[in-house]
Amino acid sequence: xxxxxxxxxxxxxxxxxxxxxxxxxxxxxxxxxxxxxxxxxxxxxxxxxxxxxxxxxxxxxxxxxxxxxxxxxxxxxxxxxxxxxxxxxxxxxxxxxxxxxxxxxxxxxxxxxxxxxxxxxxxxxxxxxxxxxxxxxxxxxxxxxxxxxxxxxxxxxxxxxxxxxxxxxxxxxxxxxxxxxxxxxxxxxxxxxxxxxxxxxxxxxxxxxxxxxxxxxxxxxxxxxxxxxxxxxxxxxxxxxxxxxxxxxxxxxxxxxxxxxxxxxxxxxxxxxxxxxxxxxxxxxxxxxxxxxxxxxxxxxxxxxxxxxxxxxxxxxxxxxxxxxxxxxxxxxxxxxxxxxxxxxxxxxxxxxxxxxxxxxxxxxxxxxxxxxxxxxxxxxxxxxxxxxxxxxxxxxxxxxxxxxxxxxxxxxxxxxxxxxxxxxxxxxxxxxxxxxxxxxxxxxxxxxxxxxxxxxxxxxxxxxxxxxxxxxxxxxxxxxxxxxxxxxxxxxxxxxxxxxxxxxxxxxxxxxxxxxxxxxxxxxxxxxxxxxxxxxxxxxxxxxxxxxxxxxx
Numbered sequence: 320x321x322x323x324x325x326x327x328x329x330x331x332x333x334x335x336x337x338x339x340x341x342x343x344x345x346x347x348x349x350x351x352x353x354x355x356x357x358x359x360x361x362x363x364x365x366x367x368x369x370x371x372x373x374x375x376x377x378x379x380x381x382x383x384x385x386x387x388x389x390x391x392x393x394x395x396x397x398x399x400x401x402x403x404x405x406x407x408x409x410x411x412x413x414x415x416x417x418x419x420x421x422x423x424x425x426x427x428x429x430x431x432x433x434x435x436x437x438x439x440x441x442x443x444x445x446x447x448x449x450x451x452x453x454x455x456x457x458x459x460x461x462x463x464x465x466x467x468x469x470x471x472x473x474x475x476x477x478x479x480x481x482x483x484x485x486x487x488x489x490x491x492x493x494x495x496x497x498x499x500x501x502x503x504x505x506x507x508x509x510x511x512x513x514x515x516x517x518x519x520x521x522x523x524x525x526x527x528x529x530x531x532x533x534x535x536x537x538x539x540x541x542x543x544x545x546x547x548x549x550x551x552x553x554x555x556x557x558x559x560x561x562x563x564x565x566x567x568x569x570x571x572x573x574x575x576x577x578x579x580x581x582x583x584x585x586x587x588x589x590x591x592x593x594x595x596x597x598x599x600x601x602x603x604x605x606x607x608x609x610x611x612x613x614x615x616x617x618x619x620x621x622x623x624x625x626x627x628x629x630x631x632x633x634x635x636x637x638x639x640x641x642x643x644x645x646x647x648x649x650x651x652x653x654x655x656x657x658x659x660x661x662x663x664x665x666x667x668x669x670x671x672x673x674x675x676x677x678x679x680x681x682x683x684x685x686x687x688x689x690x691x692x693x694x695x696x697x698x699x700x701x702x703x704x705x706x707x708x709x710x711x712x713x714x715x716x717x718x719x720x721x722x723x724x725x726x727x728x729x730x731x732x733x734x735x736x737x738x739x740x741x742x743x744x745x746x747x748x749x750x751x752x753x754x755x756x757x758x759x760x761x762x763x764x765x766x767x768x769x770x771x772x773x774x775x776x777x778x779x780x781x782x783x784x785x786x787x788x789x790x791x792x793x794x795x796x797x798x799x800x801x802x803x804x805x806x807x808x809x810x811x812x813x814x815x816x817x818x819x820x821x822x823x824x825x826x827x828x829x830x831x832x833x834x835x836x837x838x839x840x841x842x843x844x845x846x847x848x849x850x851x852x853x854x855x856x857x858x859x860x861x862x863x864x865x866x867x868x869x870x871x872x873x
Contacts, residue, residue, distance in 0.1 A: 320364065321366060321440055322361055323364055323373075325360050325362060326374065327341070333374075334382055334387065345362060347660070348381060348657070349380075350380070351363040366444055368644060369557065370561050372440040372561075376564075383623045390623065390625045391592065391624060394560075394590050395573060397572060398586070401574070402466070402577045403466045403467070403578045404466070405468045406467065409468055412511060417546075417578060418544065418578065420543065421542070421545065422541070424542070426536070426541075430538075438456055445557070445643065448505075451550055455526060457546070458535060458543070463518040464517070469513070471512060472512075473489045474490055475489070476488065478522035479533075480492055480498070480530070480531060481531070482497065496529060498528055499529065502527055505527050505528075512525065513526055513548065521533055523546070526548040527549075545559060545563070559587060560590055563641075564641045588640070592637035592640065594635060594637055595635075595636045595648065596648070598633060598648065605649070606652065606659070615634050618657075622654040624636055680873075684873065686804055689804075690804035692758075697757055699759045701737070701740035702734075702740075703733060703763070705730070705733070708728070709740075713739035713859075715738070715739060720765075720774060734764065735764060735766075737763060737780075738783070742856070746860035753864055755784075757783050759780070759781050760780045760873070761778070762776050762777065763776070763777050764776055779872050779873060783866055784868070785866040789851065794849050794850070794869045795811065795849055798839065798849050807846075809840065809871075810840055811839060811849065814837055830850075831848070836851065837850060846871045847871030849870075850867065850868070
C-alpha cells in the first residue's frame with residue numbers, strides 16, 4: 320500500500336460532490352482513507368493501481384463511480400515534429416525512453432508540490448525505485464529540440480544539477496550529490512551513463528539520477544516536457560500515459576514526441592487502448608450475478624473503460640494505456656464488480672457447509688511441543704531467517720540457502736536446521752544455573768532439486784540439554800519418547816564424521832563427538848540426528864558444560 324496526500328477541496332471541485340460523499344466513495348475506488356487533517360486527506364492506494372497515485376486519477380475514478388463521466392477519458396494527442404534521437408551506445412545501459420509535452424498549464428505552488436509527489440510515488444512503486452522506470456519533468460521553454468539521448472563517461476560532461484549552484488561531472492554527482500548517493504546503485508556496473516541533451520548541447524537530465532537546473536519547474540511554468548526512461552517499454556509507456564492523462568484532465572494540450580531508436584521511430588506516448596475479451600457467462604458465474612452484456616458494458620464504463628458487445632457471450636473491453644493492472648480476464652471481472660458496486664451485492668447464506676478442524680501439521684507440532692515440555696524442556700521460538708555467520712558458527716554453513724539481496728547481514732539466509740538457534744540461546748544464558756534444557760519446533764528450508772522452487776519447507780523438532788552429566792543416552796531417551804508420542808518407529812545408526820551427505824551423516828555429524836552420535840532412521844529414511852555436541856562447537860558458543868542434542872523431521 321502507498322500513502323498519498325490529496326486536497327479535499329480539489330476533489331470537491333473536480334467531482335462536484337460533497338465531502339461526506341467523497342469520503343464514502345474513496346474506499347470503493349480502491350483508495351482507502353488513512354487520515355484527514357484539515358483540507359488534506361491521506362489515502363492508501365494498492366500497488367497495482369499506479370494511475371491512482373495522483374489527485375487527478377482519484378478524481379477520475381470518483382467521477383466514473385458516480386456516473387458523472389463514463390468510459391475512457393480522451394487524451395487528444397496532437398502531433399508535432401519534436402524528436403529525440405537515441406544513440407546506440409546507451410542501449411546497453413538504459414535502453415528505453417519515451418517523451419511528451421504538456422502545454423498550457425497554470426501551476427500554483429500546490430500544483431508543483433503535487434507534480435513532485437506523483438513523480439516520487441510512481442518511480443518508487445511502479446518504477447522500482449527508478450531502476451525500472453524514472454521520470455523527468457521539465458520546463459519545456461528552456462529546451463531546444465531535437466534532443467539526444469546517449470551514454471557518456473563519468474568525466475565527459477558537466478552541468479549544474481538540481482539542488483546545486485555549481486557544475487559537477489557525472490562521477491562527482493554519483494559520488495557527492497544527495498540524489499547521486501541515493502540512486503547510484505541503479506547504474507552500478509556501467510562505465511558510461513545515460514544523459515539527455517538538447518540541440519544546444521545543454522544537459523536536460525541525467526536519468527535516473529537528477530535533472531539539470533536549466534529546466535527547473537516553477538509556479539510560472541506553463542509548458543512541461545516529460546521524459547520517462549527505463550528498462551521496460553510497457554512500464555515506461557504506462558507511466559508517461561498516466562502523466563499525460565493527468566495533465567489533459569487539467570486542461571493541458573498534450574503533444575507527441577517522436578523517438579528514433581535502433582533504426583525505427585516511435586510516436587510517444589503510445590496511447591492506443593489494449594483489447595481484452597470477457598466471457599459474460601464466466602463473469603456472472605464468478606460474481607454470482609445475472610448481468611446482461613449491456614449491463615457489463617455499463618459497469619466497465621463506470622470504471623473508465625470503453626467496452627462493446629463482441630457477439631456470442633463475449634464483451635470486448637478496451638483498456639486505457641494508463642492502466643497497468645490487467646493480466647487476466649479475472650481483472651476485468653473485478654472491474655465489473657467495482658462498477659456494479661460492492662454494496663449492491665445481496666448477501667447470500669452459504670450453500671456449502673463444512674466442518675473446521677485443526678490442520679494436521681498443527682496437531683503434529685502441538686503433540687511434539689507437549690511431549691518435550693512434559694520431558695522438562697523449555698520452548699524457544701526462533702526466526703526462519705538467519706545469517707551465514709550463525710550457520711558457520713554451528714558448522715552448518717553448507718546447508719543454508721542464501722538470500723541473493725538480503726535486507727541486512729543478520730538475515731541473509733534461510734535456516735536449514737534448528738540447532739544453531741537453540742545453541743545461540745544457550746550461549747546467551749551461560750550465567751544461569753544448569754541444567755538447561757531447550758527445544759524448538761519450527762519450519763526450516765531445505766534444498767530440493769525436484770521442486771519448482773528448488774527448495775521445500777520442512778517441520779522439525781530440535782532439543783538440547785546442557786549440564787555436567789549430559790550424555791547420548793539422555794538425548795536418545797527423550798527422542799524415543801517424542802517418537803512414540805507422534806506415532807513414529809525410529810532406530811539409530813552410527814554416524815561417522817568422515818561420511819558424506821547433507822544430513823546427520825555429513826555436516827551434521829561433524830557437530831558431534833565421534834562415536835557418540837547417530838543417524839535417526841524411520842521407515843528406511845533418515846529423518847535426523849542425535850548425539851553429544853563436539854567441544855569445538857561448544858567452544859564457539861562459549862559453552863563450558865557438555866551438551867547433547869537431537870533434531871528430526873516431523
